[in-house]
Amino acid sequence: MNFDLTDDQRLLVDTVTSFVKKESPVERFRKLRDDEEGVGWSRDVMRKFGELGWLAVPFSEDDGGLGGSMVDVALILEQLGAALAPEPFLASIVLGGLAIAHAGDAAQRARWLPDVIAGDKTLAFAHLEEGSRYDAHHVSTRAERTGTGFRLTGRKRWVLNGHAADAIVVVARTSGDVGAREGISLFVVDRGAPGVQITTVRTMDGHRAAMIALDGVEVGAESLLGTEGAALPIVERVLDGATAAACAEGLGLMTQSLQRTRDYLVDREQFGVKIGTFQALQHRAVDMFVETELTRGTTILAALRADDPDPLQRMRGVSVAKVQLARGGRYVVQQAIQLHGGIGITDEADVGLYFKRMHVLESLFGDEDWHLSRVSSPG
Amino acid sequence: MDLSFSPEELAFRDEVREWIRTAMPPRLRAIAEVDGHFGVDETMEWHRILHRKGWVAPHWPRKFGGPGLDVTRRFILTEELELSGAPQLLPFGLSMVGPLIMQFGDEAQQARYLPKILSGEEKWCQGYSEPNAGSDLAAVRLTAEDAGDHFVLNGQKTWTTYAQYADWIFLLARTDTGAKKQAGISFLLCDMKSEGVRVRPTLTIGGTHAFCDTFFEDVRVPKENLVGPLHGGWTLAKALLGHERTLVAAVGSSARTLLRAKRIAQSTTRGGRPLADDPVVRAKIARMECRLEALKMANYRALAGAKQGHAPGAESSILKLCGSEIIQGMYELCLDLMGADALTWMNEPGVVPAWEDWVGPNYNYLRAATIYAGSNEIQKNIIAKLILGLPS
Numbered sequence: 001m002n003f004d005l006t007d008d009q010r011l012l013v014d015t016v017t018s019f020v021k022k023e024s025p026v027e028r029f030r031k032l033r034d035d036e037e038g039v040g041w042s043r044d045v046m047r048k049f050g051e052l053g054w055l056a057v058p059f060s061e062d063d064g065g066l067g068g069s070m071v072d073v074a075l076i077l078e079q080l081g082a083a084l085a086p087e088p089f090l091a092s093i094v095l096g097g098l099a100i101a102h103a104g105d106a107a108q109r110a111r112w113l114p115d116v117i118a119g120d121k122t123l124a125f126a127h128l129e130e131g132s133r134y135d136a137h138h139v140s141t142r143a144e145r146t147g148t149g150f151r152l153t154g155r156k157r158w159v160l161n162g163h164a165a166d167a168i169v170v171v172a173r174t175s176g177d178v179g180a181r182e183g184i185s186l187f188v189v190d191r192g193a194p195g196v197q198i199t200t201v202r203t204m205d206g207h208r209a210a211m212i213a214l215d216g217v218e219v220g221a222e223s224l225l226g227t228e229g230a231a232l233p234i235v236e237r238v239l240d241g242a243t244a245a246a247c248a249e250g251l252g253l254m255t256q257s258l259q260r261t262r263d264y265l266v267d268r269e270q271f272g273v274k275i276g277t278f279q280a281l282q283h284r285a286v287d288m289f290v291e292t293e294l295t296r297g298t299t300i301l302a303a304l305r306a307d308d309p310d311p312l313q314r315m316r317g318v319s320v321a322k323v324q325l326a327r328g329g330r331y332v333v334q335q336a337i338q339l340h341g342g343i344g345i346t347d348e349a350d351v352g353l354y355f356k357r358m359h360v361l362e363s364l365f366g367d368e369d370w371h372l373s374r375v376s377s378p379g
Numbered sequence: 380m381d382l383s384f385s386p387e388e389l390a391f392r393d394e395v396r397e398w399i400r401t402a403m404p405p406r407l408r409a410i411a412e413v414d415g416h417f418g419v420d421e422t423m424e425w426h427r428i429l430h431r432k433g434w435v436a437p438h439w440p441r442k443f444g445g446p447g448l449d450v451t452r453r454f455i456l457t458e459e460l461e462l463s464g465a466p467q468l469l470p471f472g473l474s475m476v477g478p479l480i481m482q483f484g485d486e487a488q489q490a491r492y493l494p495k496i497l498s499g500e501e502k503w504c505q506g507y508s509e510p511n512a513g514s515d516l517a518a519v520r521l522t523a524e525d526a527g528d529h530f531v532l533n534g535q536k537t538w539t540t541y542a543q544y545a546d547w548i549f550l551l552a553r554t555d556t557g558a559k560k561q562a563g564i565s566f567l568l569c570d571m572k573s574e575g576v577r578v579r580p581t582l583t584i585g586g587t588h589a590f591c592d593t594f595f596e597d598v599r600v601p602k603e604n605l606v607g608p609l610h611g612g613w614t615l616a617k618a619l620l621g622h623e624r625t626l627v628a629a630v631g632s633s634a635r636t637l638l639r640a641k642r643i644a645q646s647t648t649r650g651g652r653p654l655a656d657d658p659v660v661r662a663k664i665a666r667m668e669c670r671l672e673a674l675k676m677a678n679y680r681a682l683a684g685a686k687q688g689h690a691p692g693a694e695s696s697i698l699k700l701c702g703s704e705i706i707q708g709m710y711e712l713c714l715d716l717m718g719a720d721a722l723t724w725m726n727e728p729g730v731v732p733a734w735e736d737w738v739g740p741n742y743n744y745l746r747a748a749t750i751y752a753g754s755n756e757i758q759k760n761i762i763a764k765l766i767l768g769l770p771s
């Protein structure tokens with residue numbers, strides 16, 4: 001057993017940390033959030049991520065990547081989360097990019113991945129539907145064969161980066177009934193394809209996302225990723241990777257929430273003393289610390305297991321981590337506000353930003369109940 | 380021991396329900412139906428409707444224009460109003476400064492202020508907290524200097540809810556800077572239109588500008604706006620806080636929010652079946668329902684005590700503590716049931732079902748329920764000291 005980071009990983013953490021410290025303070029996020037005209041993140045910064053090699057991390061060297069692991073991805077996302085950097089790393093790399101990497105053939109990977117790795121183009125991954133809750137096999141969007149390819153019809157909800165992505169990886173059904181595990185396929189759909197209707201929506205954390213209607217969208221045969229009807233295992237693997245990544249980002253949020261709360265307890269005075277002298281608050285801060293450390297451990301578990309070839313091991317490790325995030329993460333962001341008193345309720349305080357982002361991460365990729373049911377099912 | 384309402388009380392409840400059903404204008408009813416957000420205008424519209432009916436201040440004595448209802452009827456009326464989803468009236472006049480003026484004000488003050496609170500002609504806000512006086516309220520620094528027939532106010536209040544809409548503010552000011560903390564404070568009423576009053580609304584995590592910084596620069600307040608004795612404001616401050624704490628039990632709002640949770644569980648499906656069919660979901664809802672029933676009983680016991688003229692006891696101290704956590708828990712439940720729809724934030728209608736639109740903003744804003752009206756940590760300190768007799 002060994003929890004040490006390699007030299008390369010330590011270097012990675014250092015570069016990400018110093019980059020966000022210099023170039024991505026929380027204020028940058030606020031500005032992007034409040035800019036009604038923009039997409040909520042910066043294309044320049046995404047390209048810088050590309051130049052620094054971060055977007056290449058999880059892809060194989062054949063695809064122009066660095067052949068890194070989900071642990072490396074987690075290390076990056078923890079720091080991006082801590083800085084509230086809104087660039088679509090999760091949507092474009094961990095979801096859309098890895099879906100193409102896992103499912104696509106050489107030509108498809110060559111067509112999309114270099115631009116994505118450079119940060120010149122971004123992707124989105126459209127899986128959620130009305131009534132799907134978090135079940136990846138609940139797919140009602142249909143893809144019917146045409147002479148030259150497929151025709152896609154259906155509605156996707158809460159597509160992360162769907163409002164800004166150049167292309168969208170769509171989970172659609174080529175056969176079978178809604179809910180069947182067979183018959184699910186993946187397609188890459190150009191955002192400009194006729195019949196693609198993208199509605200930008202706001203999310204609680206100040207990001208944007210998209211509701212996407214596919215109204216008889218014609219795509220060529222080359223946009224089908226992998227084997228027709230057999231994509232569910234890949235979809236589940238991609239979503240588990242995203243869940244592990246979300247846990248890592250959540251850990252960054254928790255670390256910052258704890259840090260800021262600790263600093264506030266040391267700074268704020270009431271009744272002639274620092275409020276950090278009140279034992280009730282000391283114990284609360286300690287509980288926040290404990291939850292953060294537990295989450296640090298389960299995030300490592302999730303990141304390691306996300307690459308596990310055995311799907312049962314993978315699902316279990318990832319679900320344990322998401323359950324811990326749901327409990328511990330929520331506790332930490334709620335208490336961060338509580339211990340800040342009135343100022344914690346204002347939009348000006350950063351703890352509120354962490355609080356909202358945490359709730360979004362909790363509502364994505366399976367809530368506590370959904371992951372509990374995965375842990376409790378016999379396999 | 381008896382939990383039932385008398386036939387007359389039940390008839391009163393039916394009368395209240397029927398009246399609410401017919402009296403609420405369609406525009407307000409449409410918002411109430413989906414538990415949407417009421418702005419100040421809508422709230423004041425409802426205030427005036429209730430005033431015309433004579434029910435705007437169930438807890439006010441007849442002498443000051445109240446309906447003269449007994450404790451049980453007051454409770455019934457309040458609960459039915461909250462359960463109906465009607466706008467919650469602004470408490471600052473009706474439940475805070477109004478009762479205080481009745482108790483401590485002179486006749487001229489009562490005649491000047493109370494009728495306009497009742498009619499809704501004048502809206503109030505509460506100027507207690509300051510940047511360095513939150514939990515430690517007695518540390519207020521805003522000064523009121525004696526200038527003959529008036530005071531001159533200088534300083535800042537903060538977190539002043541709805542100051543941007545208020546006509547008047549009641550505030551704690553330091554009139555004797557030499558005296559010990561609590562001893563030099565006075566309770567003053569100040570016209571918000573006075574020269575030198577400036578208000579800066581603050582955006583909250585609930586997405587609305589719910590409170591403000593309120594600045595005072597050489598603001599003149601006539602001496603007749605002092606309520607109670609000079610330097611004796613602390614007694615008034617405490618009297619009001621005790622009152623404020625029982626207000627925030629929010630039993631009716633929690634009950635209403637539980638209904639909303641059930642509605643979300645019915646309207647949200649997983650695998651083609653409503654979430655409400657899932658035993659795990661049902662148990663979650665039932666758990667909150669049990670907490671609410673327990674809170675209700677605590678509330679009844681406090682009311683029954685008040686009916687017999689007992690001083691508020693342990694029951695009322697726990698009302699704020701549990702009530703705030705339960706209303707937070709109710710919204711947390713709603714948000715959890717929404718699944719990925721919990722992502723929505725101030726979007727156009729139709730992105731999520733209308734009754735889900737304000738869950739997130741309300742959930743966020745209500746993190747404040749355990750902070751305002753004396754934070755829950757402070758409540759626990761009080762209970763530990765005054766009820767359990769623990770050493771301090």
Ligand SMILES: Cc1cc2nc3c(=O)[nH]c(=O)nc-3n(C[C@H](O)[C@H](O)[C@H](O)COP(=O)(O)OP(=O)(O)OC[C@H]3O[C@@H](n4cnc5c(N)ncnc54)[C@H](O)[C@@H]3O)c2cc1C
Nearest residue numbers: 278338339341342505507508513514538540747751754756
């Ligand atoms: C939404 C909202 C609306 C409000 N509206 C109004 C209004 O209209 N008018 C008004 O005057 N005020 C209003 N307030 C202010 C409110 O009363 C104060 O926020 C509250 O008293 C806490 O003070 P504070 O914010 O300064 O926090 P602090 O007192 O600094 O407290 C910070 C943290 O320390 C804890 N703490 C403090 N002392 C102790 C102790 N002795 N032991 C253990 N823990 C302790 C607190 O519980 C809290 O968790 C409002 C607040 C909010 C959030």
